[in-house]
Amino acid sequence: MADVQLENGYTKIANEILEQMAKIKLSPTQYRLIFVIWRFTYGFKRKEHEMSLSFLSDATGIDKRNVQRELKSLQERKIIFQDIKSGSYRKISFNKNYDEWVGKITIGKTTVGEITNGETNNTGIGETNNGAIGEIDNTTIGETDNQEIKNKENLKEKSKEKDDQMDQPNPITEYEKFFGFPPPILIQDFNYWIDKSQFQEPEAIICEVIKRAKLHNPKFPAKYINSALKTLHDLELYTLSSVREYNAKFDAKFKKQPNVITFKEMSKRPKGVSEPPPLTDEELQELEEIEAKLPF
Missing domain, CATH: 1.10.10.10 (Winged helix-like DNA-binding domain superfamily/Winged helix DNA-binding domain)
Incomplete structure (x- = not known):
C-alpha cells in the first residue's frame, strides 16, 4: 500500500x-x-x-x-x-x-463542444447572443480583433522572459544528463535539501555534487549523492563557494598522492602482471559501500 x-x-x-x-x-x-x-x-x-x-x-x-x-x-x-x-x-x-x-468558444449561452447531458441551456438551434447567424459575442468568425493581437504579442514576450529565479541550476536536469531520470526517492531527497536544509544555494550545491559524482561514476549514484550532501551539511558548508573551496582542498590533497586509485581500479588486473585473483562480488560490494560514505 x-x-x-x-x-x-x-x-x-x-x-x-x-x-x-x-x-x-x-x-x-x-x-x-x-x-x-x-x-x-x-x-x-x-x-x-x-x-x-x-x-x-x-x-x-x-x-x-x-x-x-x-x-x-x-x-x-x-x-x-x-x-x-x-x-x-x-x-x-x-x-x-x-x-x-484558447479552446472554449461561446455561442450565446452554449459552449461549442461541451456536452450538457441533453440540456440546451434554453438556446435554440442557430440562436446567438443578440447577433446575426455566424456572429459570436459580437465578433465575426474569422475576424481577428485587437485582443487576439495583444495575446499573440504577450505570448512572444513571455516566451522570451528570463526570470532570474529560473536561471538557477536544476538538480533534476543535471542528474538526468549524467545518470538518467532520477528515482522518486532521490527527488524527495532533493526536495528536502532545497526546502528544509540550511544550504543557502541548495540547487547549485546539489548540481555541484552531481557533477563530482559523475567523476567517480558510483554504482549507486542516488545514494552516493545524498550521502555527499549529508556530509557537506554536517560540515556546515552551506554556500556554493565553501563547497567548492572544500572540493579544491580535497583535490589538492590527492594530487600530492599520485598513486592513489579508486576501489574499482584496485580490483582490475594490469596486463602482463601476475596478481592474486580478482576480488569477489561480495568484496567489491563492500568496497563500494565504503567508497559511497566518502564525501566525493
Missing part, C-alpha cells in the same frame, strides 16, 4: 486553476504533460523548468514525437509557454492566466 504523506512533498496549485482545468477540453496526453509540468515547476516553487523531450517522455511514458506534438498544441492554445533554444534547452512554464487559454 502506498504511503502518501504531505511531509514527503506536495505541489501547491490554486483552486481556481483546477476549476478552470475542469472546463477546458484536453487530450489525455496533454493532461499528463501538464501534471508533469506542474510537478517540476510549482512543485519546486518555480515558474518554469528546463525539460527535454526525453525527460517528459520518461516521466509520462509517452513517445517523444507525441510529446513534441502535444506541447506544440498546448502552446498554440496558450496553456503553456515554451522557450526553446535548438540543441541547448527547452524551458516550459504553465500559463495561469486562463483568460488567455
